[in-house]
Amino acid sequence: MTSWTIVTGATGAMGAAATEALAAEGRAVLMACRNRAKAEAVRGAILSRHPAARLEIGELDLSSMASVRRFADTLESGSVSALFNNAGAIMRSPAWTEEGLDNTFAVNYFGPWLLTRLLTEKMPGGGHVVNMVSLTCRFVRIDADALTPDPKSFSQLGTYARSKRALLSFTQELSRRRKDLHVHCADPGVVASGMIDLGHWFDPLADALFKPFCKSPEAGVRPALRALADTGTDRYFVGKGDRPVPRRFVAPSLDRSIWEATERILADFQF
Numbered sequence: 001m002t003s004w005t006i007v008t009g010a011t012g013a014m015g016a017a018a019t020e021a022l023a024a025e026g027r028a029v030l031m032a033c034r035n036r037a038k039a040e041a042v043r044g045a046i047l048s049r050h051p052a053a054r055l056e057i058g059e060l061d062l063s064s065m066a067s068v069r070r071f072a073d074t075l076e077s078g079s080v081s082a083l084f085n086n087a088g089a090i091m092r093s094p095a096w097t098e099e100g101l102d103n104t105f106a107v108n109y110f111g112p113w114l115l116t117r118l119l120t121e122k123m124p125g126g127g128h129v130v131n132m133v134s135l136t137c138r139f140v141r142i143d144a145d146a147l148t149p150d151p152k153s154f155s156q157l158g159t160y161a162r163s164k165r166a167l168l169s170f171t172q173e174l175s176r177r178r179k180d181l182h183v184h185c186a187d188p189g190v191v192a193s194g195m196i197d198l199g200h201w202f203d204p205l206a207d208a209l210f211k212p213f214c215k216s217p218e219a220g221v222r223p224a225l226r227a228l229a230d231t232g233t234d235r236y237f238v239g240k241g242d243r244p245v246p247r248r249f250v251a252p253s254l255d256r257s258i259w260e261a262t263e264r265i266l267a268d269f270q271f
Contacts, residue, residue, distance in 0.1 A: 004030040004080050005228070006119070008060065008112070009087025011038040013217035014191060018086060020046045021225055023053035032060040032071060062087055062111030063097050065269040072118035080119050082128040082228055085112040088164070094154040102149050108163035109147070113170055113262055114269055125180040130227040131171045133185045136161035138248065142169070144261035166258060172245060173255035175234035184227035185245065187238040191220035
């Protein structure tokens with residue numbers, strides 16, 4: 001049986017960089033992507049440089065919990081060795097999915113949460129889960145009510161930051177509940193990718209001023225690659241090193257309440 005390392009958002013800049021690096025290490029990588037045509041193009045480009053790479057594509061739309069469930073159902077027990085929740089999105093306006101979830105939270109939090117819960121049931125002891133968080137987490141606070149945001153409070157960066165902060169909370173609670181797994185956060189820093197294009201008139205000027213100081217996708221994904229190889233748990237990988245999760249984010253009771261609220265919200269899509 002093939003033991004897969006799953007990368008979500010593998011067609012994006014950092015996802016493609018991670019997929020290529022992992023494939024070059026000899027891992028069998030399952031590219032979990034919404035757009036199969038884009039995934040085929042990325043896969044073909046990587047295979048042209050690494051002909052022996054083991055790459056497959058699975059269709060996954062993280063904004064749809066039904067899609068998450070279908071994707072998880074295609075995988076056999078014991079076939080997943082690592083999950084890299086890389087995919088993320090910044091929405092330009094408030095929107096809701098067909099299932100009634102805030103779109104930003106669906107892609108950045110609920111989808112990864114449900115995918116992780118389903119796949120860790122099929123993951124042997126010693127497996128890895130790495131969640132991509134964000135430096136924007138430090139600028140927001142959350143509670144369980146933040147999971148169902150009021151559209152009047154929407155802001156592109158604020159809603160994105162709260163969704164990533166919720167993912168950080170989930171990462172810590174998962175590490176407490178699953179001592180048999182290696183569970184980490186990775187912070188890429190500011191990366192030159194489509195994620196930083198917010199649709200404003202001044203974006204071209206901002207690009208000219210700031211993109212030269214941004215990390216490349218290859219550099220941005222390095223913390224996550226180190227986390228996927230680490231044998232500890234509950235570490236925060238950033239820059240060239242790792243450390244305990246910053247104290248400002250350590251709140252076990254909050255993490256537990258957010259976990260329980262998420263279970264209630266996703267009750268129709270669980271086991």
